[in-house]
Amino acid sequence: MRKRNGMLIFWPAYFDQNISRSQGRKLPSKLSAPDVTLDILEKAAESAGLEYEVEPEKRYPKDGSEAKGYIVIANDEGHKKKRLMLMLAKGVRRATALRESARIAAEQKKSKKKGKKRK
Secondary structure (H helix, E strand, C coil): CCCCCCEEEECHHHHECCCCHHHCCCCCCCCCECCCCHHHHHHHHHHHCCCEEEECCCEECCEEEEECCEEEEECCCCCCHHHHHHHHHHHHHHHHHHHHHHHHHHHHHHHHHHHCCCC
16 A cells, blocks of 8 residues: 555445444444445545545455445645544435435335326
């Protein structure tokens, strides 16, 4: 791994509510969200106004089974990693809530179509 001065790495597992602390989650379950992906982390970084790069082909060291990637955030202001993680967590929860509400709306729309019968 190349050295990145002034940059911090955040894996989706840090924010995933379905992962235990021993498996790599860094935040309390109240502040995390289920099924966090790299796309959700990107949206969270954009909403927080952070500069970032995406490394999609990387494997999380504690679970090397599939490549989930990570996001690298520029830390020009010298924030602690925990502070940036909390800023991202707010955006992650917002993005997953939007994803969930869109999924529920799609299911309701689909069930309404099934309920209508033609005569």
